[in-house]
Every structure is written in C-alpha cells, then in structure tokens.
Amino acid sequence: xxxxxxxxxxxxxxxxxxxxxxxxxxxxxxxxxxxxxxxxxxxxxxxxxxxxxxxxxxxxxxxxxxxxxxxxxxxxxxxxxxxxxxxxxxxxxxxxxxxxxxxxxxxxxxxxxxxxxxxxxxxxxxxxxxxxxxxxxxxxxxxxxxxxxxxxxxxxxxxxxxxxxxxxxxxxxxxxxxxxxxxxxxxxxxxxxxxxxxxxxxxxxxxxxxxxxxxxxxxxxxxxxxxxxxxxxxxxxxxxxxxxxxxxxxxxxxxxxxxxxxxxxxxxxxxxxxxxxxxxxxxxxxxxxxxxxxxxxxxxxxxxxxxxxxxxxxxxxxxxxxxxxxxxxxxxxxxxxxxxxxxxxxxxxxxxxxxxxxxxxxxxxxxxxxxxxxxxxxxxxxxxxxxxxxxxxxxxxxxxxxxxxxxxxxxxxxxxxxxxxxxxxxxxxxxxxxxxxxxxxxxxxxxxxxxxxxxxxxxxxxxxxxxxxxxxxxxxxxxxxxxxxxxxxxxxxxxxxxxxxxxxxxxx
Ligand code: TNX
Numbered sequence: 001x002x003x004x005x006x007x008x009x010x011x012x013x014x015x016x017x018x019x020x021x022x023x024x025x026x027x028x029x030x031x032x033x034x035x036x037x038x039x040x041x042x043x044x045x046x047x048x049x050x051x052x053x054x055x056x057x058x059x060x061x062x063x064x065x066x067x068x069x070x071x072x073x074x075x076x077x078x079x080x081x082x083x084x085x086x087x088x089x090x091x092x093x094x095x096x097x098x099x100x101x102x103x104x105x106x107x108x109x110x111x112x113x114x115x116x117x118x119x120x121x122x123x124x125x126x127x128x129x130x131x132x133x134x135x136x137x138x139x140x141x142x143x144x145x146x147x148x149x150x151x152x153x154x155x156x157x158x159x160x161x162x163x164x165x166x167x168x169x170x171x172x173x174x175x176x177x178x179x180x181x182x183x184x185x186x187x188x189x190x191x192x193x194x195x196x197x198x199x200x201x202x203x204x205x206x207x208x209x210x211x212x213x214x215x216x217x218x219x220x221x222x223x224x225x226x227x228x229x230x231x232x233x234x235x236x237x238x239x240x241x242x243x244x245x246x247x248x249x250x251x252x253x254x255x256x257x258x259x260x261x262x263x264x265x266x267x268x269x270x271x272x273x274x275x276x277x278x279x280x281x282x283x284x285x286x287x288x289x290x291x292x293x294x295x296x297x298x299x300x301x302x303x304x305x306x307x308x309x310x311x312x313x314x315x316x317x318x319x320x321x322x323x324x325x326x327x328x329x330x331x332x333x334x335x336x337x338x339x340x341x342x343x344x345x346x347x348x349x350x351x352x353x354x355x356x357x358x359x360x361x362x363x364x365x366x367x368x369x370x371x372x373x374x375x376x377x378x379x380x381x382x383x384x385x386x387x388x389x390x391x392x393x394x395x396x397x398x399x400x401x402x403x404x405x406x407x408x409x410x411x412x413x414x415x416x417x418x419x420x421x422x423x424x425x426x427x428x429x430x431x432x433x434x435x436x437x438x439x440x441x442x443x444x445x446x447x448x449x450x451x452x453x454x455x456x457x458x459x460x461x462x463x464x465x466x467x468x469x470x471x472x473x474x475x476x477x478x479x480x481x482x483x484x485x486x487x488x489x490x491x492x493x494x495x496x497x498x499x500x501x502x503x504x505x506x507x508x
Pocket of ligand 1: 274311312342359391393404440441442
C-alpha cells in the first residue's frame, strides 16, 4: 500500500538522475533489435558519441549495432543541429517511439548527455560487460533537457592518498553517467605533491614519497596528467587542477628548504591536522616558485581554470595572505587562465573574473557568510560545495568507520536538502556558477571506499547542479532505481535506510 501523501513513482521515462527538465510520456516504445543501426550523419563529432554509445550497448546486448552515416527514419539517430539553439551548450532532446529513437543536440556535449539518459532508460543489465537476455526497450515519449548550472563538479583529493590514473578513469566514467562536467583535482597538500613540475623536480621526489598515515605516496608524470585530461575530455569533463597555496604546502616546503623562512627544511606531513604550513610571503623565491608551477600546470591544462587553493592559511598572517593571493592571481592571469580559489579569497582582493568556492556549513559564522556575499556583490561567481551537503568524505552516520564529521553527519536525505539559489543569503542564483561534490581522502584509500562514500550522495549534488526544484520524497525513488545499475557496474554503495531500495518499479 502506498502511504497517503506519497507522490507516485516517476513514469518510466522520467526515472533518470538528474531529473530532466521536461518529460512527456508518449505512445509506443523503442526496442533494440539485431537490425538496429546507429545513424551518426556526416559529422565526426556525432560519430565519436556513436562509438561511445556502441561501446556501452554492444557487450551486454550482444547486438551488432553498426554505425552508419546514412540518413534514415529508423534505428538510433544521433543528430547535431546548430539550429537547435534552445538546447544550448549541453542540452538535448530524446524522442522514443516505435521504430526510431532520436537524440538531438546542438553540441556534442548535449549528445553525450542524451546518451547518459538513454543508458538510464534501458534496463540496468545494459551496464554489464557480458551478453544479457534483454529485451532492450526504451519507453515512448519525449525528454527535453538542459542544465540549470554550467558548472557541475566533482573534486578528488589525490594528495592525502594517491589515486592512480586507472582509478580516476573509473570515477570519471561514473561522474559522466550523472552529467557531472568538471573534475577538480586537489593535487597538492601537506601530505604530498602529486604532479611533476620540471623546473622543481624534487616536488615529486621528497614531496611525493608518502601520504596520510605514512604509507606509500605517488605522483602523476605530465604524460599521465595529460592522459587524465584527455580521458575526462572524452567524457565531456573539464579538468580543474588545484595547486593549494599558501597554506597546505608542507610537501613543497619539505622538498625545497629555500621556500622556508629560515631555509631549513620541514618534514612532509603524514597526519591530518591542517593550517600549520605556509609559503614565505616575504621571499622573492616564493614567487619564482609560484610562477614556474602555475606556468607548467597551465601549459598542460586545456581547461580555462587554475585553482590556487587559499584555504585554511592559518599560519599566514591576514596581511601576508592578501599580498600573496594578489600576486598568485596575477600569475594565473599572466598564463591566460581564470582563477578559482576557496572562499577565503574574501580575505584578499579578487582578480577580475575570479571564481570562489564556498565550503562552509550550517555552522559557518554570519561574518564569514557575509564575506562570501561580499564577493558575489563584487561580481565574483561562486561554486557551492557546502560541506554538510556535498562533502563525500563525511560520515553518513555516527557508526561509519570511514569519514570525518567536522561539518556533522551527511545522510543521503540531508545531502539533497538544499537549493543552490537560496542557500547563501546575498548570493542570488545568477551569482552561482554551479556546485561541486568533494571527496577528501584523509580516511579514503581505495576505489571501493571512494565509491561507498560517493554513492548514493554524489547524485544529490549532480541533481542540484542540473535540475531545478526536486523533492526528496520523489528523488529517493529515482535513487533506488539506480542501485541495480551500480550493481551491474560493480560500484560499491551505502545502503542508506532513507532510500527505498528494491521497491517495486525501481527497475531492478
Ligand atoms: C577542509 S574544504 C579542508 C581540507 C580537508 C577537509 C576535510 C577545504 C577547502 N579544506 O583540507 O581535507 O576539510 O573534510
């Protein structure tokens, strides 16, 4: 029996995360057959998306699904149409009817997002890598969809514990399924420097040898970083590298004694305290270092942003902080990039076009919030990653072994319980560039742990970034419907009691 007041389950066509902007169920349904072709037209860009789609569908369906550039009224039709201006940079339309399934977009990213919706409209077994029984049917109707925010990010802290290229690729694939379009890599911290910098080679020798707890460290060569960037781009994610200055720098200070005030080296940190390290603001070598590092990172980063950290610089005086951030922001501009910094940027003069990332929580003081609203009033756009909603490193419940809890517990229902447009007083929707879900890795070391912390609550942030509105009482059913898909993909997840797992109609 459905309890009174419970909204009906979403129609099969709307059982998608993030919720599409418009869902119009229609007659008929589209079913894949051995005759189905993927029609990609004449453009190479649609063919690339078609190849990706075929890569998802062929192993589980066992169907040939050839790509063809020939037009036709049947099959799976991928259309890129510059005249579809209402679909914007990332929007798409999916039309499903007997005989034909048509995906239309203005840009390749939109077509790629359409494919993610299509995946979710097919039975979860489509995600398996061996042949499954089918049938492979998409409910009839039309989905028309565009995102609410341009920036829908996920951050991974590879400094506290290192994650390999292969581990990141797996996570990138999972992010793409939920239309996340930014991958923010927290590349440096007190416990490790994880990206090779040719002009300061010791950074990834002494600076990358260890991790939280004193275990083995690691770093990416420039070629490996490029491999991550290219893989992310193939899934329509832009990489935002973060080099955290002037605090969170013990690894760099350990590698290069001359960066310390007295020229005496410090140890790489293997604990989890924060706020004790600082670059030496009054020494010119500090700015040679910042210039070299940001130049080399900019050279290998095709994306528009460089994140320069700026958080928890408790060992830097307020005056020094303002001096340092001003100079570091100028270096970012010199290399043609846009600054992103944590919201402590309010303690400095933001560069024109700078973006600030809010990571406060319900306990953040009115004064600190006012500083962030002040940034917005100066035209700084904000990425919202409120710790008590979007932090994937936080415990779900007090019983969890993994995770931190400085911003409280983050159960799945709570992770969904906010609206980016009203979350911060004085920060209206048009000041919000988007949202980000962050996984800090003080306690997280393996892929399985990362997935357990990310799933299901990563989807709350994905939906808050893509969809307008949305009620938990309805969202929880769509979350439940994703679980069989995670099982097919081998994704570990937390079976929160707040989600009706396994209910009828969940698509299991
Ligand atoms: C705060 S969020 C930090 C990180 C920690 C995280 C743990 C932010 C900008 N700084 O250094 O890893 O909390 O939740």
